[in-house]
Amino acid sequence: SQDAAGEEEEDPSIEDPWQDEEYFGNYGTLRLHLEMLSDKSRTEAYRQVILSNSASLSSKRVMDLGCGTGIISLFCAQLARPSMVYAVEASSMAEYTRQLVKQNGYDEVVTVLQGRAEEIELPEQVDVLVSEWMGNCLLFEFMVESVLLARDRWLRDGGTMWPSSAALTFVPCQADSYYAEKMAFWERPYGLDFTPLQPLAQQEFFTKPKFSHIIEPCDCLAAPCDVISLDMYTLQVGDLEEMKGQFHFCVEKSGVFHGFTAWFTVCFESLEAGGATVELNTGPNSGPTHWKQTLFMLDRPVSVCAGDSISGTIVLQRNPVWRRHMTVTLHWTIKGSTDNPDNSQAGTKSFPMWR
Amino acid sequence: SQDAAGEEEEDPSIEDPWQDEEYFGNYGTLRLHLEMLSDKSRTEAYRQVILSNSASLSSKRVMDLGCGTGIISLFCAQLARPSMVYAVEASSMAEYTRQLVKQNGYDEVVTVLQGRAEEIELPEQVDVLVSEWMGNCLLFEFMVESVLLARDRWLRDGGTMWPSSAALTFVPCQADSYYAEKMAFWERPYGLDFTPLQPLAQQEFFTKPKFSHIIEPCDCLAAPCDVISLDMYTLQVGDLEEMKGQFHFCVEKSGVFHGFTAWFTVCFESLEAGGATVELNTGPNSGPTHWKQTLFMLDRPVSVCAGDSISGTIVLQRNPVWRRHMTVTLHWTIKGSTDNPDNSQAGTKSFPMWR
Ligand SMILES: [Ca+2]
């Protein structure tokens, strides 16, 4: 259905460029909330943030933006003594969130507000703005914009953002089984030549990034590299239009370079000076999450050797019409090591995600 | 997206009740064809039918209805010497099918016709009508109707249908992990009471059948039972409106009765009298297929004991408006064994699939 959406006629005049009906409609059903709640790495990270700051949260005012079923707000009430938690949810789930708050006996502490971040009114500013706004490749769906708008309206000077910072990480990788399944398959299935379908396969499977890819540490050809870093205190909505990054990888083992894999990490600073930072890392060396990783396939695999370098740039260009979408453009140069200086080539590819 | 479709406003006056644009649009992309071709149990079964009948197929005229990429037609040309194979495909894939036929050097034998089964014109009748028309729960999407119409128009008297017969099989089963994941989860996640969401979970996860369920043989509480049997020579389009079946199971081991699981088997009779029948069985005791199995969850699990009986009826009611959809209505009575005669109860549940 995501592919189908990408192929629809694009007439923004008759359709909402934020696709809010679809977006909030999805969050009005239980499926996505169950997926997020069942994601222990994600949910336990937020729980740990509240738990390790429980003393400092005492008497603090908290806003939980896009609270969904209210799990983070409930953690605040369960594990700390904030003076008030404003749990903000735009989808129709808000009605159930209110029931859950009551059922757990926290309706004195947690106030559920149904509405969009841009429209809700709070009686006061807050000390802490917590939100789980991250999407595939960190920014997809651009819920982060709502968080920044809420920050500018409702976070007091000197208040705390959770997450406090975020980074997008890339690594050049092998993707043998995905390549075999989607492309090499057509070579000679059942003794027949199906190669005329390979251009179609390329178009259908390698044009857009692959969400929900799982990369094993052994598929990484180099040490991962942060390509984009966001400071949640200084980031501006306008910065989201175009974000640029660079990478320089030193290939650590010979193999087939099929593409790049991306994931993100977010950090939650302590409310106390010198307190420990909590980190949620969605990469291959951390626990699995519902985000998994995002794979960007090259059009043709390239053999690389230990010692080769892969360097280049990444540009995340937000779609000027479809505001929840972006295009990721990668440019890379592979340089052979001094042992192997002839193996040099460059490439560029733009991945709509999804429009 | 299937769930979303089920919740749309239903106004058949402005939408095609056959949803052909969506249906054939999906088959114009590679994803579904790759899934079917990668399904070895399925594809090898058709290959085996052609191979084991290769001598008898000599000089025969074959129609391959809904041929997709043309794999069955290509098997005919690769493994036998039919006089002609008419490969019929309504979706835009037909253009590629033509290329594949040519690429493999079989364009003298295989003629690709793009069009709907109801509309295409052949220059002659055929001796064999082969098709892979089976959907979830055997009938879903009702491609079988197109096969029956093609049979009545284009199969010569005494010609052969492949498959020749089909059966839908049911079994009462445990579904512990699905129940735990979708329903028991809400009991006390992270030390909080989320039970107010259980009615929503029931509505969202148990109202419709679950496609792509994988049942392990050990989850079957009794020996499976065929509830619907179709003879592809005598079946009429009108018979599809309402199909009724019965079941009587003797519980073989004590456990939790969460629901019923369904799958299907099709048989391909030999062209030679006394020749071996080829069977494609999509149940838990056969190789995995892309259809997997279909799970129908009860609203509340019931504990059952070895010796109890579970009997009842199934009705498949085709949707009078949305012609690719149906409702499956189950009625069951559980009777305790003579050891345990008090454990008796009955239930009824209708499952829209999807409309
Ligand atoms: Ca998210």
Ligand SMILES: [Ca+2]
């Ligand atoms: Ca099928």
